Amino acid sequence: MTASVPTPPRDADAWARPVERLSTTASGASRDTVTGRRVVGPVQGFGQMWQKTFTVRLDGIDADPESVVRHWKERFPSFWPRGARFYAPLSGIQPGEVALLEVAPMPGPVRMSTGVMVIYADRESFTFMTPEGHALSAWLTFSASRDGDVTVVQAQALERTADPIIELTYLLGANRANDRFWEETLANLARSLGVETPVVSAHKVCVDRRRQWRYFGNVRKSAALAMALGTMTAPARWLRRHRAARD
Amino acid sequence: MTGTTIDVIPASSATILRIHGEITGASEATLMDAYGEAPPGTRSVVLDFSDLEYMNSGGIGLLVTLLVRAQRAGQRLLAIGLSEHYRQILSLTRLDEAIGIHDDEPAALAAASA
Numbered sequence: 001m002t003a004s005v006p007t008p009p010r011d012a013d014a015w016a017r018p019v020e021r022l023s024t025t026a027s028g029a030s031r032d033t034v035t036g037r038r039v040v041g042p043v044q045g046f047g048q049m050w051q052k053t054f055t056v057r058l059d060g061i062d063a064d065p066e067s068v069v070r071h072w073k074e075r076f077p078s079f080w081p082r083g084a085r086f087y088a089p090l091s092g093i094q095p096g097e098v099a100l101l102e103v104a105p106m107p108g109p110v111r112m113s114t115g116v117m118v119i120y121a122d123r124e125s126f127t128f129m130t131p132e133g134h135a136l137s138a139w140l141t142f143s144a145s146r147d148g149d150v151t152v153v154q155a156q157a158l159e160r161t162a163d164p165i166i167e168l169t170y171l172l173g174a175n176r177a178n179d180r181f182w183e184e185t186l187a188n189l190a191r192s193l194g195v196e197t198p199v200v201s202a203h204k205v206c207v208d209r210r211r212q213w214r215y216f217g218n219v220r221k222s223a224a225l226a227m228a229l230g231t232m233t234a235p236a237r238w239l240r241r242h243r244a245a246r247d
Numbered sequence: 248m249t250g251t252t253i254d255v256i257p258a259s260s261a262t263i264l265r266i267h268g269e270i271t272g273a274s275e276a277t278l279m280d281a282y283g284e285a286p287p288g289t290r291s292v293v294l295d296f297s298d299l300e301y302m303n304s305g306g307i308g309l310l311v312t313l314l315v316r317a318q319r320a321g322q323r324l325l326a327i328g329l330s331e332h333y334r335q336i337l338s339l340t341r342l343d344e345a346i347g348i349h350d351d352e353p354a355a356l357a358a359a360s361a
Contacts, residue, residue, distance in 0.1 A: 120304035127304035
């Protein structure tokens, strides 16, 4: 009698393997605040839960979903708005890889060093999860599909802000700034594929209005807070070093 | 593409949603409609993945929104019939911290009635 070997499901190669702590092969970022952290999703976030869906139709462009997603993966950083940086891992956007990034978590001069883990990638979509310390506890899925004769590109976020401070900034305008980030990204992608005047549609749903107060303590790991404190105390540190050198 | 069908089975202490086929972003209406068929007063919903053939990241996103709906209704979400592969995915995505995973239906129903 021979034991039957179960056939692996067809999504087996698309998913990352579970990891307890993150590590990355990405380089170039000013700081790595990701190594040693865990991934988080909307379940582990603090703020209200939003589902944001941004789409752009590639009218008149001869590009199937697979070629669009391949193009997006290969040149992912180039579509981000100016000022945001994405440092891809050595093997690119592949399941299990961790990228580093530098973005402004809120309007102003504070830059946040953080990252994302690629938890899923197939020929027509890929998904990121954020690490502890990121402003958002989120899943971000990027995909392309066919609607009749037209390829439609989509970015969808399922997110909560990670902690109360970021939630406050969301209420004060960071939520809208985050929307603009993805709208601009999709418009840049569409332009790169030949769409002259891309029209990005946004659909936002507050899936859960409640805040998860048990995750209040996420603020301790906030990369944005660490960067803000570092920026604010920089003059005092400089003065201290300057005086020490003089003495 | 095989699509999704879901049997809704009221049990003693929970409602079981037996999923056949695949769970993707396109399964939203099917999954939410099946959830909506749970009898009033259902305290626990058991997702039976024994016949799950495929789940992509869009499908996992649906599980999160279903989890939120269940939590808002004061219900617990449980899962059975997960292969090792799909157990790993729930671990990877840390959904296993919010969805109770059990080996089989009797274990899940016992947990639901506890």
